[in-house]
Amino acid sequence: MKHVDVTDFRLTPGQILLNATVVGVIIFLCSMLGIWTRPSGLLAAFWPANAVLLGLFVRLPKLAHPLGWGAAFLGYLTADLITGMNWELSVFLTAGNFAGVAMGVFLFKQLAEKHRLLKQPLSIIYLILVTLAASVAAGIVGMAGFPYFFDGLAKDGFIYWFATEWANYLAILPVMLTLPRLRLGLIRLRRKQDCHLINLHQGLALLALILGMGLGVVIGGPGALAFLVPGLLWCALTYRLFTTALVILCSNIWVMLTISTGLLDLGVNVRDFLILESFRMGLALQSLAPLAVASVMNARNELVEQLRHLATHDSLTHILNRPGLYEKMQPELLSKKPYALLMCDIDHFKLVNDQYGHACGDLVLAEFAKRTSACLRESDIFARVGGEEFCILLTDCSHHIASDIADRICQACSNSPFQLNESIQIDVTVSIGLVYFDEQQSFSIEAILSLADEALYDAKESGRNCVVMNLASA
Ligand SMILES: Nc1nc2c(ncn2[C@@H]2O[C@H](COP(=O)(O)OP(=O)(O)OP(=O)(O)O)[C@@H](O)[C@H]2O)c(=O)[nH]1
Numbered sequence: 001m002k003h004v005d006v007t008d009f010r011l012t013p014g015q016i017l018l019n020a021t022v023v024g025v026i027i028f029l030c031s032m033l034g035i036w037t038r039p040s041g042l043l044a045a046f047w048p049a050n051a052v053l054l055g056l057f058v059r060l061p062k063l064a065h066p067l068g069w070g071a072a073f074l075g076y077l078t079a080d081l082i083t084g085m086n087w088e089l090s091v092f093l094t095a096g097n098f099a100g101v102a103m104g105v106f107l108f109k110q111l112a113e114k115h116r117l118l119k120q121p122l123s124i125i126y127l128i129l130v131t132l133a134a135s136v137a138a139g140i141v142g143m144a145g146f147p148y149f150f151d152g153l154a155k156d157g158f159i160y161w162f163a164t165e166w167a168n169y170l171a172i173l174p175v176m177l178t179l180p181r182l183r184l185g186l187i188r189l190r191r192k193q194d195c196h197l198i199n200l201h202q203g204l205a206l207l208a209l210i211l212g213m214g215l216g217v218v219i220g221g222p223g224a225l226a227f228l229v230p231g232l233l234w235c236a237l238t239y240r241l242f243t244t245a246l247v248i249l250c251s252n253i254w255v256m257l258t259i260s261t262g263l264l265d266l267g268v269n270v271r272d273f274l275i276l277e278s279f280r281m282g283l284a285l286q287s288l289a290p291l292a293v294a295s296v297m298n299a300r301n302e303l304v305e306q307l308r309h310l311a312t313h314d315s316l317t318h319i320l321n322r323p324g325l326y327e328k329m330q331p332e333l334l335s336k337k338p339y340a341l342l343m344c345d346i347d348h349f350k351l352v353n354d355q356y357g358h359a360c361g362d363l364v365l366a367e368f369a370k371r372t373s374a375c376l377r378e379s380d381i382f383a384r385v386g387g388e389e390f391c392i393l394l395t396d397c398s399h400h401i402a403s404d405i406a407d408r409i410c411q412a413c414s415n416s417p418f419q420l421n422e423s424i425q426i427d428v429t430v431s432i433g434l435v436y437f438d439e440q441q442s443f444s445i446e447a448i449l450s451l452a453d454e455a456l457y458d459a460k461e462s463g464r465n466c467v468v469m470n471l472a473s474a
Contacts, residue, residue, distance in 0.1 A: 011062060019063050020071035027053055027075030035083050046256060049076065050097050051169045054104040054134070055176025058116055064105060073098070092145045100138030100165050104130055118177050118241060120299055124292045127177075131169035138165045156273065163277035170284035171252045174245035174291055205234035209247065213254055220265040225255065225283060229290075236293035244294035248287045255283055314384040316362055317369035325383035325391055329445050336439060340402035342392040343433040343452035344372070344409065347464040349388040356424060363420045364428055371412040375405060391449070399436040399471065406432045406467040414465060429465035431456060436471050 011019070030049035037046050053072050057064040076097055080090035107130040108116050115123040139162030146157020209231025216224035228251050236244045258264035259279075270276050312324030320328065346352075346368060353361040365388060372390065376382055381393040392409075394402050410430055417425040433455030437443065443451070451470060459468040 011065075016065055016067055019065065020067035023053070023056065023063055023068045024071030024075040026056065027072045028079050031076050031079030032083075035079060046253065047164060047168050048172050050101055050138070050165060051172035052176065053097075054101045054108075054169070055173055055179075057101070057105045058108045059176060059179070061109075069098075072101075089149050092141075092149055096138045096141040096145070096161055099141045100134040100169075103137035104134035104169070107133055116177060118174060118245075118291075118295055118298075119302075121292060121296045124288055124295055127170070127173065128288065131166055131173065134169060135162045135166035138162065159274070159277055163281050167280040167284040171249050171287065175242070175249050178242040178245050180242055202238050205231065205238045206247070207231075208234050209251060213251065216255075217258055217264050221267045224264060224266060225286060228255070229286070232287070232290035233293060236290035237297060239294070241291075241294045241298045244290060248290060252283055252287060256280075317366050317384050319369050319373070319390075320381065320383035322383065322385045325381065325385060325393070326445060328381045328383075329393060329448075337396040338398065338436070338438045340394040340397055340399065340434055340436045341448050341452045342394065342402070342406050342409070343385075343449070343456040344390040344392065344430050345432075345456055345460070346388040346413075347429045347431055347460075352426065352428075356420065356426070360420050360424060360426075364418055364426070367418050367420075368413065368428065368430070372409050375408040375412055377405075380405075385449075391452070399469070402434060402436055403467060403469055406434050406469075410465060410467060431459035431464045432467040433457065433459050434467055434469040436469065 027049050030052045034047040034049055057068070073094060076094040077087070077090050080093065081087060085093075111126055111130075114120050115126045118124065118127065139158040142161025143154045143158035146152050146160070147154055150157070209228065212227040212229070212231040216227040219227070232244075232248060232251065235247045239247065255264065259266065259270055266279070268275050268279070270279060312320060312327060314321040346364065349361065349364070352364055365384075369382075369384065369390070372392070373382060376392065377394075379395055381395070383391050385391045392405075394405060397405075410432060413428050413430045418428050419425050433452050435448065435451045435455055437448070455468045455470045458470075459466050462468060
């Protein structure tokens, strides 16, 4: 079945025009960068525009509107024409650029999103294959026009286009594909930890890479490229996928710059066209090893995170379970500010199970968790610690706030019946034992829970559907 991107239909003409303008401007700037960094025609190696266009169209498919393609065409053409190229040659070069990008967009569309975003180790193999095909497409156009425009052999045209495209795609695309949440050109970082200062381990990894770069320049020779490998691998084991891709791109640019300026002497004649192309591809392919390591680490970290979540959360109510609560009840958290612990137990819950069945009992538990969560503050910790027993840790609160919250939970249950399905409505009440601790007091987690259990027992004894509060004394 043909896949239709419904988001296309939601764009207004104004948005489509704005998107196209953004694409056109980005491609113009990238083309200018490529032209500007081309020293005396020989090392026109850094041509980011195609990889950036492909990355944009893969990450934001709504940009790949016919107007977006048209704007990209104008972006390429304008950069060429204002830097003195004749329009015939410019159209030929742009056709080569488009052939590669179109092939890449088509093939990436056939892949699952996890592979498009390089989230699985196998994604790196797909990246190699897709960019290989895109570079062959560009190479075929290059081969067709090379004899006419450059008076060279068609075979050389193919090699030149193919190698340059492949090296650029492999270096730049990983950065585009792993860029955290691209929204209108703004980067929204997913986790707080991304904003933290890099830690010592990450700093050392970067230092190892810089050392490798420096050693390569000092020692030189054909092995100099491999000096980057330890630093890159260390980065791959330490940084997130996007950061690793960025570090790889920067180190590749460094190598290309030091070679083109003569700072890095590989001991081979990089002015020889075939040696240069072989070198470019070797550099790009070498970068895939650390990228694959980073991708494996990414998949592993996501798996560990999923397992950790499963181990610390209750699958029925999606709140913390007992181990999750213990993990959060850090002694240092409990020693600094006054806090309260609420032990909640649904009244006569056994009757619900007996009368309506276990499945309805489960619905009551889930609804209780939902109603209770709505009564809590963001900082409160809520866990299911037994069958129909729930525990709430209220950090940094007065005993007034604690008893207010406990009353609110009781009312949230008793005020309106629980609607289990279209025909079943039941009245549910909850008993709550509350213990309040000021910051002077120090108790073990077990002692805290046991004191709350005693208060809960008193609440049950007092007739249920009520809160009993104990002020703990050390
Ligand atoms: N549906 C469902 N029932 C559970 C679950 N875990 C425990 N239970 C049931 O919860 C009931 C707990 O009953 P009791 O501990 O006797 O207490 P109660 O009926 O709530 O009475 P009081 O606490 O004295 O008001 C038992 O029938 C358990 O089988 C669960 O995950 N789902």
